[in-house]
Amino acid sequence: xxxxxxxxxxxxxxxxxxxxxxxxxxxxxxxxxxxxxxxxxxxxxxxxxxxxxxxxxxxxxxxxxxxxxxxxxxxxxxxxxxxxxxxxxxxxxxxxxxxxxxxxxxxxxxxxxxxxxxxxxxxxxxxxxxxxxxxxxxxxxxxxxxxxxxxxxxxxxxxxxxxxxxxxxxxxxxxxxxxxxxxxxxxxxxxxxxxxxxxxxxxxxxxxxxxxxxxxxxxxxxxxxxxxxxxxxxxxxxxxxxxxxxxxxxxxxxxxxxxxxxxxxxxxxxxxxxxxxxxxxxxxxxxxxxxxxxxxxxxxxxxxxxxxxxxxxxxxxxxxxxxxxxxxxxxxxxxxxxxxxxxxxxxxxxxxxxxxxxxxxxxxxxxxxxxxxxxxxxxxxxxxxxxxxxxxxxxxxxxxxxxxxxxxxxxxxxxxxxxxxxxxxxxxxxxxxxxxxxxxxxxxxxxxxxxxxxxxxxxxxxxxxxxxxxxxxxxxxxxxxxxxxxxxxxxxxxxxxxxxxxxxxxxxxxxxxxxxxxxxxxxxxxxxxxxxxxxxxxxxxxxxxxxxxxxxxxxxxxxxxxxxxxxxxxxxxxxxxxxxxxxxxxxxxxxxxxxxxxxxxxxxxxxxxxxxxxxxxxxxxxx
Numbered sequence: 001x002x003x004x005x006x007x008x009x010x011x012x013x014x015x016x017x018x019x020x021x022x023x024x025x026x027x028x029x030x031x032x033x034x035x036x037x038x039x040x041x042x043x044x045x046x047x048x049x050x051x052x053x054x055x056x057x058x059x060x061x062x063x064x065x066x067x068x069x070x071x072x073x074x075x076x077x078x079x080x081x082x083x084x085x086x087x088x089x090x091x092x093x094x095x096x097x098x099x100x101x102x103x104x105x106x107x108x109x110x111x112x113x114x115x116x117x118x119x120x121x122x123x124x125x126x127x128x129x130x131x132x133x134x135x136x137x138x139x140x141x142x143x144x145x146x147x148x149x150x151x152x153x154x155x156x157x158x159x160x161x162x163x164x165x166x167x168x169x170x171x172x173x174x175x176x177x178x179x180x181x182x183x184x185x186x187x188x189x190x191x192x193x194x195x196x197x198x199x200x201x202x203x204x205x206x207x208x209x210x211x212x213x214x215x216x217x218x219x220x221x222x223x224x225x226x227x228x229x230x231x232x233x234x235x236x237x238x239x240x241x242x243x244x245x246x247x248x249x250x251x252x253x254x255x256x257x258x259x260x261x262x263x264x265x266x267x268x269x270x271x272x273x274x275x276x277x278x279x280x281x282x283x284x285x286x287x288x289x290x291x292x293x294x295x296x297x298x299x300x301x302x303x304x305x306x307x308x309x310x311x312x313x314x315x316x317x318x319x320x321x322x323x324x325x326x327x328x329x330x331x332x333x334x335x336x337x338x339x340x341x342x343x344x345x346x347x348x349x350x351x352x353x354x355x356x357x358x359x360x361x362x363x364x365x366x367x368x369x370x371x372x373x374x375x376x377x378x379x380x381x382x383x384x385x386x387x388x389x390x391x392x393x394x395x396x397x398x399x400x401x402x403x404x405x406x407x408x409x410x411x412x413x414x415x416x417x418x419x420x421x422x423x424x425x426x427x428x429x430x431x432x433x434x435x436x437x438x439x440x441x442x443x444x445x446x447x448x449x450x451x452x453x454x455x456x457x458x459x460x461x462x463x464x465x466x467x468x469x470x471x472x473x474x475x476x477x478x479x480x481x482x483x484x485x486x487x488x489x490x491x492x493x494x495x496x497x498x499x500x501x502x503x504x505x506x507x508x509x510x511x512x513x514x515x516x517x518x519x520x521x522x523x524x525x526x527x528x529x530x531x532x533x534x535x536x537x538x539x540x541x542x543x544x545x546x547x548x549x550x551x552x553x554x555x556x557x558x559x560x561x562x563x564x565x566x567x568x569x570x571x572x573x574x575x576x577x578x579x580x581x582x583x584x585x586x587x588x589x590x591x592x593x594x595x596x597x598x599x600x601x602x603x604x605x606x607x608x609x610x611x612x613x614x615x616x617x618x619x620x621x622x623x
Contacts, residue, residue, distance in 0.1 A: 009391060013384050017376055024372060028365040035361045043350060044328070047272070048319065051330045051343045054274060057263050058341060061157075062334055065253060068151045068158070069219060069239045072251045075147050076163070079140055080243040106193060107142070108175055119145035120176065122193050123169030137248075141171035144251070148173035157259030159230055163241070164200050165249040176229055205238035211247045214240060221338050224257060224282045224297045233257045233294050235284065257294075260285035264341075272328075272345035275303060279338060281313060304344075313340060323347075386412040393420075434535040435459050437472055439518065441492065441528045449473060459514065459536055461506055472516060472534045475504055491520050492528050501537060513541040 106122045121141040141163055148161040152173060162172040176196075200206060205222040207213060214220070222236040238252035264274045264285040276285040281300040288303070304311055305325050312322070319332045328350050330343040386408045393416060396403045405416045435455035440448050449471045456462075460475055476484050480502050491498045498518040506512040518532025568590075569578040576584040588599040609616045 009388055032361055032365060044321065047328065047343060047345060048330055051332055051341065054264060055332045055341055058339065059334060061263060064155060065237050065255065066219065068155060069237055069251060069253060072144060072147050073239050073241055076140060076144060076241050076251065079143055118149060119171065119173035121171045123165065137165055137167065137169055141169055144171050145173050157255055158253055159234055159256050160254040163249060163251050164206060166247055168197055170197065205236040205252050206250050209238050209240045209250050217242065223278065223280055224284065226295055227254065230256065233297065257284055272343055275300065275342040277340055284339065382409055390415065434533055435472065437532050437534060439473065439530045439532065441488065443526055447473065456534065459534055475514065477502055495520055498530060498532065513537045
């Protein structure tokens with residue numbers, strides 16, 4: 001197990017380091033993603049703000065045109081409700097150029113030096129119920145010119161303003177260039193007027209506001225069309241005029257599309273492009289193209305990037321954002337849903353707007369990663385590798401004894417020296433007979449064995465890592481526990497040593513004797529600590545038991561010797577001895593019974609002569 005400790009430490013460190021790096025990278029990526037999302041949201045909000053600004057400008061433009069048309073309608077309604085106003089224009093009507101053949105009239109209003117055209121009234125002289133009604137309608141056309149002149153002075157983007165009566169009478173401001181020449185004949189002028197009136201009646205801004213097509217009397221914005229008079233693309237805003245529920249005609253105004261372009265272009269910037277379209281996907285304004293001088297209508301599909309799915313144009317009042325054909329796209333429709341403003345930013349351009357901040361954050365993260373890698377190598381060199389060397393040193397010294405200190409940082413060498421000293425003492429403790437232990441008694445009376453050397457396994461003949469089985473106190477027999485606790489109490493009170501001997505069973509089935517000896521000392525927190533030694537005293541006990549047995553046998557022998565030293569009844573003739581039971585025994589039998597003496601038989605010389613005289617006599621003759 002010790003052999004794999006250094007490997008486990010290295011593996012665990014790499015696991016911790018790898019996990020930390022992964023968590024750090026995940027956190028860094030999450031922060032970068034959050035920063036990216038935040039910057040992206042900020043950029044998108046900026047784009048949307050730009051779009052909202054343009055929409056407000058267009059709404060103001062749209063509202064200005066609408067107010068202008070409404071002002072002419074209100075003025076006309078007020079004029080029609082006051083018939084006496086027609087008398088103001090009778091003097092002017094006397095100046096009209098009239099073609100008697102076709103009953104067409106033309107009246108150009110100019111200033112005194114004819115430098116500025118102030119508008120014109122023209123039309124056919126129909127059969128009216130009364131001349132008053134006729135004068136009233138003609139004077140209405142002339143009166144509207146004053147309103148139109150005032151509005152054109154404050155709204156330069158207006159090209160033409162006009163009133164088209166349902167009875168072929170109209171007013172126009174400013175004057176058409178076709179009617180400015182003083183050399184025009186009445187016949188030529190009449191032909192132009194007839195053609196013009198017929199053309200006006202066919203325009204969609206007339207058709208779509210007429211009663212049969214517009215019972216709700218709504219205003220109308222026309223599609224883009226080319227105006228030959230101004231030689232430019234225009235759109236027309238028109239509204240019906242009613243008097244006492246009778247359709248009187250149409251009040252309208254033409255706006256050149258280049259005026260819309262002037263609203264869109266200055267604010268497009270270099271990041272994206274604005275496109276203003278109507279319901280029929282006609283381009284009213286385009287920031288990448290100047291509409292001035294254009295003669296043909298441009299469709300949305302011709303200005304969008306090629307490729308990709310169909311553009312999802314929806315005319316609603318809410319603002320929408322979506323990604324289309326590698327572009328960030330924002331759309332917003334006007335209040336009436338007739339126009340839609342599109343703001344498109346290429347993805348790469350948008351990324352260039354909010355990525356720099358993310359790149360800075362990414363650079364900071366990379367610096368932190370480099371610092372983390374540097375910290376990893378420093379920690380590995382100054383801590384992990386020395387710690388692994390320390391574990392290997394522990395393992396080597398535990399097996400082979402004192403070992404040279406490996407090459408480690410100077411700060412670690414004292415630890416290796418202290419470890420070697422500690423392992424040396426531990427080796428001595430392990431090689432001592434018996435076991436060294438330490439027992440602590442806390443203030444609450446608890447006893448705990450805090451240390452015991454490896455010799456305890458051989459002493460108690462156990463092979464386990466269970467702390468209870470390796471605890472020498474747990475080996476004390478039950479009948480001695482009370483005595484042991486008394487000894488502990490006495491030692492605590494008197495600081496006297498602890499000595500106790502007891503017998504335990506062994507694996508061989510024989511009894512084993514153990515002696516626990518310890519001396520007390522007081523710890524830092526007032527606890528009592530015993531440092532002790534547990535010894536196997538089985539051999540000594542056996543010697544003591546043998547000695548006691550020999551002593552007993554000698555004592556018995558002495559007792560027997562003392563018995564022989566007393567009065568012994570012996571036969572004076574045969575020399576037999578009488579024992580305590582009254583039996584007569586041979587001398588040798590008696591002495592052998594009561595002593596360790598053994599007899600061997602022989603014949604003394606006197607008895608030999610007496611018993612075998614012939615042997616002694618023959619020997620004498622020969623001699």
